Amino acid sequence: MLVTRVFSLIGKRAISTSVCARAHGSVVKSDDFALPSYVDRRDYPLPDVAHVRQLSASQKALKEKEKASWSSLTRDEKVELYRIRFNESFAEMNRGTNEWKTVVGTALFFIGFTALVLIWEKHYGEYSVESRAAPTHSAQGCAGRTCTGPWSQRWAPPLQGLSQGTFGAQGYGAGDSSVSPSLSWSA
Amino acid sequence: MARQSYPKCAPDFHDKYGNVVLASGTTFCIAIWTYIVTQVEIEWNLSPVGRVTPKEWRGQ
Numbered sequence: 001m002l003v004t005r006v007f008s009l010i011g012k013r014a015i016s017t018s019v020c021a022r023a024h025g026s027v028v029k030s031d032d033f034a035l036p037s038y039v040d041r042r043d044y045p046l047p048d049v050a051h052v053r054q055l056s057a058s059q060k061a062l063k064e065k066e067k068a069s070w071s072s073l074t075r076d077e078k079v080e081l082y083r084i085r086f087n088e089s090f091a092e093m094n095r096g097t098n099e100w101k102t103v104v105g106t107a108l109f110f111i112g113f114t115a116l117v118l119i120w121e122k123h124y125g126e127y128s129v130e131s132r133a134a135p136t137h138s139a140q141g142c143a144g145r146t147c148t149g150p151w152s153q154r155w156a157p158p159l160q161g162l163s164q165g166t167f168g169a170q171g172y173g174a175g176d177s178s179v180s181p182s183l184s185w186s187a
Numbered sequence: 188m189a190r191q192s193y194p195k196c197a198p199d200f201h202d203k204y205g206n207v208v209l210a211s212g213t214t215f216c217i218a219i220w221t222y223i224v225t226q227v228e229i230e231w232n233l234s235p236v237g238r239v240t241p242k243e244w245r246g247q
Contacts, residue, residue, distance in 0.1 A: 102205050105207075
């Protein structure tokens with residue numbers, strides 16, 4: 001009993017159930033959790049207790065009329081008897097929600113936020129154009145002929161990803177790009 | 188047996204804002220990614236097969 005009670009508390013349907021509670025004495029006091037309770041569950045079609053426990057005067061009269069021949073009941077009285085016994089019908093308890101719209105919309109929003117993060121990284125981050133500015137000749141610590149010539153630059157793999165758009169002679173220091181031993185593609 | 192329609196007596200968050208959240212999220216995602224793919228110079232490293240033509244790197 002407690003398990004079904006917990007399930008009905010976890011399920012979001014319980015929230016709408018409590019919101020849609022009809023004013024027919026379906027208030028649950030705090031010490032009722034150990035007593036048999038009512039649940040709207042597809043796999044528990046006949047709950048242990050009726051939905052409405054405290055009947056009004058008209059409902060009590062209706063229950064008395066129910067003891068007579070049922071053919072004398074009008075359609076509205078039959079529906080009222082049903083609503084005394086049950087809170088939601090199977091069609092009502094199984095109704096779908098619009099939760100998927102919130103979920104998909106929020107997911108797409110955060111995917112879009114990722115693009116903002118990438119834009120920021122490109123502009124300000126480690127891969128921005130400013131961070132790739134070539135250091136000055138003296139800052140390299142060049143001495144002699146090691147700073148010029150075909151071996152002045154160590155071969156570096158082409159920069160990918162957030163770096164500048166084209167492959168090419170993007171070395172890590174000032175150098176003669178025409179002799180840089182990197183591949184150049186025409187795109 | 189006639190079936191009465193039982194209207195939701197209290198629309199929940201998803202009923203009220205689901206369409207707005209879905210439409211705005213989709214629009215924002217498509218717009219920002221279109222911008223980042225086309226306008227921002229990011230090397231997406233697409234395959235060069237069928238796209239680029241190798242050329243002599245030393246020049247002739």
